[in-house]
């Protein structure tokens with residue numbers, strides 16, 4: 001959904017929407033390391049402020065990703081509240097002055113906001129760089145590729161000595 005800045009009344013604009021997850025993925029041009037298979041439902045409050053648009057809202061969706069260590073596929077319900085200030089300008093790498101206030105700033109062309117782009121930016125922020133199925137995922141054995149979460153593989157007996165114990169071996173009691 002495109003929202004023209006001219007259509008936002010001085011009192012602000014409140015929008016409820018459901019965006020197609022596939023459209024949002026397409027906008028990211030393959031840069032997302034997760035997929036958005038469900039619609040993204042969102043509530044947005046848009047207010048004109050200082051030549052830009054202040055957007056506060058919440059979103060809800062379900063995403064699918066592969067664990068960065070064991071590569072297994074997982075689904076995750078994502079709920080996020082956010083507030084972001086859209087200002088006119090290009091992404092030229094310059095830090096906007098508002099950064100000091102720790103406000104999330106995004107750029108737009110100054111005339112029209114695309115709600116899919118707003119939601120994409122928030123989804124990308126919500127997801128940490130490396131997704132794991134659990135914080136202590138053991139991953140795959142680099143030798144045979146077995147999932148070590150399911151138990152030690154045959155290689156374990158050979159050379160996979162825990163580095164913590166390797167250190168202990170060098171420790172001598174005086």
Ligand SMILES: [Zn+2]
Nearest residue numbers: 067070133137
């Ligand atoms: Zn994992």
Ligand SMILES: [Zn+2]
Nearest residue numbers: 141144153155
């Ligand atoms: Zn192995």
